[in-house]
Amino acid sequence: LLASEHITVKHAVLAFAPRPPAPVIGSMLSVGVSTSTRKSGTINSTPPPFQFQLEARGNEDNNEDDDDEESDGLDSLMGKKLGIDIGSQLPSLTPEEIADIREAAQATLDAAVDSRLADIEDLRSQLQDDLAESRGRMETAAALNVQLEKQNLMERIDLLTNDFLNKDKDFRESTKKAAAADRLAGSMGRGVDWGSWGDVGDGEVVIESGGESTGGGPSKLLGSVDAARRRVLADSMSGEDEMDAPSAPLTAAENRVLVVVDDKKDKGAALILDKLATLLNEAFDSNIVIDTYSPASSNIPIGGNNAQTAIIFASSLNDRSSLESLLGRVLKRTAPVAGGAPGMPPSHVVIISALGTERTNKMPYSMQNLFGGKLDKLREIEQAIAAISRSRIAGKQASLDYTIVKFGDVASDDDKIGDDGAEITIQPGDVLDGEIGPNAAANVLVQAMAYQPYARNATLCTAGGLPSDVSVDMATWNDKFLCLSGPELLRVEAGRGAEESDDGILDSKYEQLRQYVKQWSAAYEGDRKGTGLTTPVLVRKSRRPASELDGVVARSGVRILFQTTNTGDRYKSASEEKRDEKDRNSGGGVTKKPSSAAPVVIKTKSRKEGGVEILVEKTTDGNIRVRARRCNMDNKAIVKEMSEEVIVKNLKRAVEAWVTARATTG
Numbered sequence: 001l002l003a004s005e006h007i008t009v010k011h012a013v014l015a016f017a018p019r020p021p022a023p024v025i026g027s028m029l030s031v032g033v034s035t036s037t038r039k040s041g042t043i044n045s046t047p048p049p050f051q052f053q054l055e056a057r058g059n060e061d062n063n064e065d066d067d068d069e070e071s072d073g074l075d076s077l078m079g080k081k082l083g084i085d086i087g088s089q090l091p092s093l094t095p096e097e098i099a100d101i102r103e104a105a106q107a108t109l110d111a112a113v114d115s116r117l118a119d120i121e122d123l124r125s126q127l128q129d130d131l132a133e134s135r136g137r138m139e140t141a142a143a144l145n146v147q148l149e150k151q152n153l154m155e156r157i158d159l160l161t162n163d164f165l166n167k168d169k170d171f172r173e174s175t176k177k178a179a180a181a182d183r184l185a186g187s188m189g190r191g192v193d194w195g196s197w198g199d200v201g202d203g204e205v206v207i208e209s210g211g212e213s214t215g216g217g218p219s220k221l222l223g224s225v226d227a228a229r230r231r232v233l234a235d236s237m238s239g240e241d242e243m244d245a246p247s248a249p250l251t252a253a254e255n256r257v258l259v260v261v262d263d264k265k266d267k268g269a270a271l272i273l274d275k276l277a278t279l280l281n282e283a284f285d286s287n288i289v290i291d292t293y294s295p296a297s298s299n300i301p302i303g304g305n306n307a308q309t310a311i312i313f314a315s316s317l318n319d320r321s322s323l324e325s326l327l328g329r330v331l332k333r334t335a336p337v338a339g340g341a342p343g344m345p346p347s348h349v350v351i352i353s354a355l356g357t358e359r360t361n362k363m364p365y366s367m368q369n370l371f372g373g374k375l376d377k378l379r380e381i382e383q384a385i386a387a388i389s390r391s392r393i394a395g396k397q398a399s400l401d402y403t404i405v406k407f408g409d410v411a412s413d414d415d416k417i418g419d420d421g422a423e424i425t426i427q428p429g430d431v432l433d434g435e436i437g438p439n440a441a442a443n444v445l446v447q448a449m450a451y452q453p454y455a456r457n458a459t460l461c462t463a464g465g466l467p468s469d470v471s472v473d474m475a476t477w478n479d480k481f482l483c484l485s486g487p488e489l490l491r492v493e494a495g496r497g498a499e500e501s502d503d504g505i506l507d508s509k510y511e512q513l514r515q516y517v518k519q520w521s522a523a524y525e526g527d528r529k530g531t532g533l534t535t536p537v538l539v540r541k542s543r544r545p546a547s548e549l550d551g552v553v554a555r556s557g558v559r560i561l562f563q564t565t566n567t568g569d570r571y572k573s574a575s576e577e578k579r580d581e582k583d584r585n586s587g588g589g590v591t592k593k594p595s596s597a598a599p600v601v602i603k604t605k606s607r608k609e610g611g612v613e614i615l616v617e618k619t620t621d622g623n624i625r626v627r628a629r630r631c632n633m634d635n636k637a638i639v640k641e642m643s644e645e646v647i648v649k650n651l652k653r654a655v656e657a658w659v660t661a662r663a664t665t666g
Helices: 002-015 059-063 066-077 095-167 169-185 225-236 269-283 302-306 320-330 374-390 438-451 474-484 508-524 574-589 641-665
Strands: 037-039 042-044 255-260 288-293 309-313 348-354 401-407 423-428 458-465 488-496 537-541 552-562 611-619 623-631
Touching: 095 169, 255 269, 255 302, 269 288, 269 438, 302 320, 309 320, 320 374, 348 374, 348 438, 374 401, 401 438, 423 438, 423 474, 438 458, 438 474, 458 474, 474 488, 488 508, 488 641, 508 537, 508 552, 508 611, 508 623, 508 641, 611 641, 623 641
Parallel strands: 255 288, 255 309, 309 348, 348 401, 401 458
Antiparallel strands: 037 042, 423 458, 488 623, 537 552, 552 611, 611 623
């Protein structure tokens, strides 16, 4: 055993003896080290014997290249155990020493853990303080954000309110004028922009039934409210400008009518004027003075002899220039005489024209216009009065209404009556044919002059007869003139409405039809593809309220508004485009220096392009109907006839289908 151990140590010394730089190849040393193990609380410190393995190699390997030897040596050492088991060389420890070491290690670990726990507690306390501080900052920031959002919201509300008030300024001004008109005329009218009852937008006039002063019926007034107000003020003031004077109530004034007619050219005029004088005197408490003049007469008074209304037979004039010369004399104000009030010219002009002036390309009117262009001259006169009325300057010139009434040949009323004793048809524009009785014509003129606001600034045609012993109530007249509002494009009767229950529930049939029309109009929203329209549109809710004058107790509907396109007023002819191109290329013959200033943006009100308003109405007699009328119009708007025709045609087909389906299903 000693010899074996001696050999082992000797070989170990030889293995770790210093060597030259070159590695020694040819033997491989394997050293096995056994560690001490613990049994039953004791340590076995007896070291195991060293094990060596030597592998002799031939001398021929020593002659190989150095790189090959180094590579082979490294590869041979891979996965081998090298070195000495140092643990086996250490002295063994007693149980007491081991216990002391364990206690010392445990104490060191406890001290380290306590130190870390203290650090963690300090960190948690710091985090809690930071969290409390952060929460306080967040609450403060939230309160400030709430105040900021509240301030922003109030600013947006103020901005929207100001925008709404600015956009609605004209409407509110017209409402103020409406209230003034109510006080002045003793009626419930709206607006005094144009003529008697005024204009509230879309080129139309509106009035309601009168109050106690008129017995609940419509107001009566020849001429315009605005003119009558200034007439009263002129009588009550001296040296002041009546245009700047405050409003004053209307007082009774002498009603006077100026008539310009040539009995030789218009044979039926005398019959109509006789009936008209009788009806006017029956309508007003005071006598109506009617002054009749020939257009060829040189004694037509300047200022119209202070008449409120002027009636001019267009067939008595030669052409448009004759009307302009006549109105230039009649509408001129006169100076006060002997300290009296200045003269007030007529504020309402009624032009009596003929049927067919807008249909000269159709029989039989093409034949009437064949020699001398009679109907073309009448059409020029109609256009002239409309242009003169619209060209009046507000604030500088008195307002002027016009009404164009187209009659056929005058015949006996008895020949034109129906089964109910009265057969009078009134339509906007120039669409009727046939004759008219003198009593019917006179009644239509009285309504247009003194009762019907929709006849102001409108063109109407009428035919039929009315016997002298037959009277027409005011509701019927209102309904006949209602078609002039817009004007009306379509009217479809939907039958009788459902009876209202005692608890006040609305008419179910009216509500169903209202919802049906609303859903039908939704097809025109967005892309117009498939609708057949040639003009883009917007669909908006109608704001038109129910009206006693219209005979309507409930009303709802939509407005299909046409949008601006690159046609109409923007169209330029080829010559205009060439001229514009020449001006752009040449600079107009003047060299202009480019300006560095920012372009000035001028805000203008959007143009009215027209539209169709569809109304579902329940009348005072319990019937339900659907009407389509032109809306969103002004003097410069171009009528979109093709788009209007598509909308009206589709609406008629849809409403008739609804009526048929309801009649079938009940």
